[in-house]
Amino acid sequence: MTTAQATSSPAGDLGMAHLGQIIAVASGKGGVGKSTVSTNLALALAAQGAAVGLVDADLYGPSVPGMLGIETGKAPMMSPSGKVTPAQAHGIKVISMGMLTDDDKPAILRGPMVAKYLRMFVLDVDWGKLDFLILDLPPGTGDTQLTLAQAFPLTGAVVVSTPQDVSLKIARRGIRMMEQVKVPILGIVENMSGFTCPSCNEVTHIFHQGGGAEIAASLGVPFLGAIPLDPAIVDCGDEGRPLVIAHPDAPAAAVYRDIAAILSGRVRAAAGIPTPFDWHWADDASKPKPAAHAANAGGATEVPMALNRRDGRTLALHWQDGHDQQIDVRDLRLACRCAACVDEMSGRAVLEPTTVPLNIVPTRIWSLGNYAIGVSFSDGHSSGIYTFGQLRGMVAAEVEDV
Numbered sequence: 001m002t003t004a005q006a007t008s009s010p011a012g013d014l015g016m017a018h019l020g021q022i023i024a025v026a027s028g029k030g031g032v033g034k035s036t037v038s039t040n041l042a043l044a045l046a047a048q049g050a051a052v053g054l055v056d057a058d059l060y061g062p063s064v065p066g067m068l069g070i071e072t073g074k075a076p077m078m079s080p081s082g083k084v085t086p087a088q089a090h091g092i093k094v095i096s097m098g099m100l101t102d103d104d105k106p107a108i109l110r111g112p113m114v115a116k117y118l119r120m121f122v123l124d125v126d127w128g129k130l131d132f133l134i135l136d137l138p139p140g141t142g143d144t145q146l147t148l149a150q151a152f153p154l155t156g157a158v159v160v161s162t163p164q165d166v167s168l169k170i171a172r173r174g175i176r177m178m179e180q181v182k183v184p185i186l187g188i189v190e191n192m193s194g195f196t197c198p199s200c201n202e203v204t205h206i207f208h209q210g211g212g213a214e215i216a217a218s219l220g221v222p223f224l225g226a227i228p229l230d231p232a233i234v235d236c237g238d239e240g241r242p243l244v245i246a247h248p249d250a251p252a253a254a255v256y257r258d259i260a261a262i263l264s265g266r267v268r269a270a271a272g273i274p275t276p277f278d279w280h281w282a283d284d285a286s287k288p289k290p291a292a293h294a295a296n297a298g299g300a301t302e303v304p305m306a307l308n309r310r311d312g313r314t315l316a317l318h319w320q321d322g323h324d325q326q327i328d329v330r331d332l333r334l335a336c337r338c339a340a341c342v343d344e345m346s347g348r349a350v351l352e353p354t355t356v357p358l359n360i361v362p363t364r365i366w367s368l369g370n371y372a373i374g375v376s377f378s379d380g381h382s383s384g385i386y387t388f389g390q391l392r393g394m395v396a397a398e399v400e401d402v
């Protein structure tokens, strides 16, 4: 069983609709300003009227409580439903390891405990109904990033970098990792880009500038904005009042607001069928709801807007670019690329088509994150993961709509 299968079970996906859009803020290396971006972005989204939660997923070096002026080392309250009550700061809800441990006592956690805490921070916190849940990831491309990317239906990731070449190269690696685990890249933010004069607010470019935009263009991902280096950001972080609250007129505060506006617009435009779902094929029970937005010709080719049971043997998909597709359910079974059906080393098909009954049907179809579906079939097979891209590519299997 692959890690993705182990952590993306339908049960793991269930019960998360109240979290809204889950956006990870990531960076290839430490100290580039990821937590500062996460907190200011969360507050800028809240200032637009959104209900926002912020998870400080940096369990070993939590810095969010300090930046938001949240008390540390005091056990959080439990809600009547048995969930952890998040801290409230400047209108957003926050959970952090720093609230559970003392600043001077770093968390010492083994790998499985990291996954456990992260799940708790997302699933066992009394978030209420959110529009956005921002995850401030630790730097790098390790366990935490994989756990979160695979266990939760992430809308996408924002990657923060500084303008220096070394930082940009590392950011590129981080982006590749996110792509491998099928987390869409919402865009790159270049932080500490140019210097804001404390007396006149004028921005001067003291380092090489524009590298973030170049990398974004070369990788074909959006560039979200360049945040200038501003000494006030450090003071605000130390005082627990982030820049967008303490100095809303600063040039950097305007960039945070612009990024928030771009993200909320893009997330709305990209939204396909709401996840999670766990659909019973035979009686059509718990069928995924169609997307709230209509498909349009300029939409994405890998974002499904509706999944339907056209008849007992045909899965119908309506894509964001308006394309309609029908897939015969036996062809779906034959297209399974799990380790039992395709040899992982050679890529050769192991599944013998004659062993697949002609009358095979799906029993359940469920969402895996927001990039794939899992399907269990009447022959007992259920380990396949069908990415939206793979489904869209199944042109040969389409049947004429007569």
Ligand SMILES: Nc1ncnc2c1ncn2[C@@H]1O[C@H](COP(=O)(O)OP(=O)(O)OP(=O)(O)O)[C@@H](O)[C@H]1O
Pocket: 027, 029, 030, 031, 032, 033, 034, 035, 036, 037, 058, 061, 063, 138, 139, 191, 192, 193, 227, 228, 229, 230, 231, 233, 234, 235, 237, 252
């Ligand atoms: N645009 C900026 N101008 C000036 N200082 C900044 C800016 N962005 C972040 N900083 C400062 O840089 C330091 C590191 O920022 P931050 O903690 O947000 O980085 P990080 O990438 O989250 O770090 P870590 O790797 O520890 O998680 C902080 O002191 C913060 O105040």
